Amino acid sequence: MEHLQNFRPTQALINLDAVYANVSNLRQHLHSDVHIMAVIKANAYGHGDIQVAKTALRAGATMLAVATPEEALHVRKHISDVPILILGAVPVSFAPYAAKYDITLTVFSTEWLQRIASSATTFEKFLTVHLKVDSGMGRIGVRTISELRDVYDTATNMPNVVVDGIFTHFATADEEDPTFYEQQLQTFTTFVQSLPVKPRIVHAANTAASLVKEHVQFDAVRFGISMYGLAPSDYVAEHLPYPLQPALSLVTELVHVKQLHAGDSVGYGATYVAKEDEWVGTLPIGYADGMIRGLANQEVLVGGERAPIIGRICMDQVMIKLPKKFPIGESVVLIGKQGHEEIFIQEWADRLHTIVYEVPCMLTERIPRVFVTEK
Numbered sequence: 001m002e003h004l005q006n007f008r009p010t011q012a013l014i015n016l017d018a019v020y021a022n023v024s025n026l027r028q029h030l031h032s033d034v035h036i037m038a039v040i041k042a043n044a045y046g047h048g049d050i051q052v053a054k055t056a057l058r059a060g061a062t063m064l065a066v067a068t069p070e071e072a073l074h075v076r077k078h079i080s081d082v083p084i085l086i087l088g089a090v091p092v093s094f095a096p097y098a099a100k101y102d103i104t105l106t107v108f109s110t111e112w113l114q115r116i117a118s119s120a121t122t123f124e125k126f127l128t129v130h131l132k133v134d135s136g137m138g139r140i141g142v143r144t145i146s147e148l149r150d151v152y153d154t155a156t157n158m159p160n161v162v163v164d165g166i167f168t169h170f171a172t173a174d175e176e177d178p179t180f181y182e183q184q185l186q187t188f189t190t191f192v193q194s195l196p197v198k199p200r201i202v203h204a205a206n207t208a209a210s211l212v213k214e215h216v217q218f219d220a221v222r223f224g225i226s227m228y229g230l231a232p233s234d235y236v237a238e239h240l241p242y243p244l245q246p247a248l249s250l251v252t253e254l255v256h257v258k259q260l261h262a263g264d265s266v267g268y269g270a271t272y273v274a275k276e277d278e279w280v281g282t283l284p285i286g287y288a289d290g291m292i293r294g295l296a297n298q299e300v301l302v303g304g305e306r307a308p309i310i311g312r313i314c315m316d317q318v319m320i321k322l323p324k325k326f327p328i329g330e331s332v333v334l335i336g337k338q339g340h341e342e343i344f345i346q347e348w349a350d351r352l353h354t355i356v357y358e359v360p361c362m363l364t365e366r367i368p369r370v371f372v373t374e375k
C-alpha cells in the first residue's frame with residue numbers, strides 16, 4: 001500500500017529552531033570546554049528523539065542520554081559516532097550489545113560487573129561505563145565511598161571495560177533552598193576525589209543546575225526539559241539566564257460545528273446542558289491521544305480567542321463552546337500561540353496538578369509529530 005498518513009488534522013508541531021536556540025543559548029551560558037549531553041529519553045520528552053538529537057548536536061551538544069536500551073538502540077540506528085549514555089539501570093544481558101553498538105552504560109554495582117565478567121572477555125569492543133553515585137536522590141547509585149571504590153576497582157580490572165565517567169543526580173536543584181543541593185554536591189565531590197584517577201567525564205547538573213547553579217558544570221551537563229523550552233520549576237523560570245522558546249504546539253481543526261438550543265446536552269452523561277442558543281464545535285482529539293479527562297474545563301484557542309471544552313472528553317473527540325459560528329476546518333490551537341493568545345504547557349500541568357515534564361510525555365503516539373524548521 002502507498003504510504004498514506006496524517007489525514008487527521010490533529011498534530012504536534014515541533015519547532016526545531018526553538019530546540020536549536022535553547023541549546024545554543026546554553027552553549028553561550030556554559031564554560032566553553034563543558035560538554036552538553038542532550039537528554040532525549042522518552043522520545044525526547046515526547047518531541048521526537050532523532051530530530052531533536054540531530055538539532056541539539058548541530059547547536060553544540062556533543063553527547064546524548066536516554067533511559068533504556070531500546071531507546072539507545074533506536075538512536076544509534078540513526079546517529080553514529082556520538083556517545084549515547086543510558087541513564088538507568090540496564091540488565092546484564094544487554095552488556096554485549098552495549099559494547100557492540102558503542103552505548104555507554106550506567107554502572108553502580110560490583111555484582112552487576114561480576115555477572116558480565118565472563119562474557120566481557122568476548123566483547124568485540126570496549127564496554128564504556130559511567131559510575132553512578134547516589135548522593136541523596138535515593139534512586140540508583142553507590143551510597144558509600146567503599147562501595148564506589150569496590151565498583152571502580154572491579155571495573156578497571158576488567159580487560160574490556162573502560163570507566164569513562166562518574167555522575168550523580170540532584171533532587172532539589174530546581175528549588176530556592178540550596179541546603180540539600182549543597183550537601184549532595186559536597187558528597188559527590190568527596191566521592192570523586194576518593195578515586196585514584198579522575199574519570200574523563202564528571203557530570204552532575206541537570207537542566208535546573210546547569211541554568212541556575214554556579215560551579216557545578218564539571219565536564220558535562222545533562223540538559224533535558226529546557227531544551228524543549230520548558231522550565232523545570234517556577235523558581236528556575238524566575239531565574240533563567242536566557243529566555244526559553246517552547247518547542248511543542250498542539251493543533252487541530254474543527255470537524256463539525258452546530259448550533260445548540262437551550263436544554264440541548266453534550267457528551268457522555270449529558271453533563272453539559274446549553275442555557276441558551278450557542279455554537280458548539282467538535283475537535284478530533286481525545287483521551288486516547290493523551291488529552292485525558294482531567295483536562296475537562298481546559299480552554300483552547302479558536303479565532304485568536306479562548307474557548308472552553310464542554311462536557312466530558314471522549315476517547316477520540318471533544319466538544320468546545322464557540323464564541324460564534326466558525327467554518328469546518330477552522331484551525332484550533334490546544335497548546336501554543338494563536339493571534340495574541342497563548343496556551344502554555346504549564347497551564348495544562350497546573351490543571352492536571354502535575355509538572356510540565358509530564359504533559360508532552362503524555363501525548364500518545366497517535367498524534368503525529370510534525371517537524372517545523374526554517375534553517
Ligand SMILES: *Cc1c(COP(=O)(O)O)cnc(C)c1O
Pocket residue numbers: 039041087169205206207208222223224225226232
Ligand atoms: C531525566 C534526567 C535528566 C534530565 O533532567 P532535566 O530536569 O530534564 O534536565 C538528567 N539526569 C538524569 C539522571 C535524568 O534521569
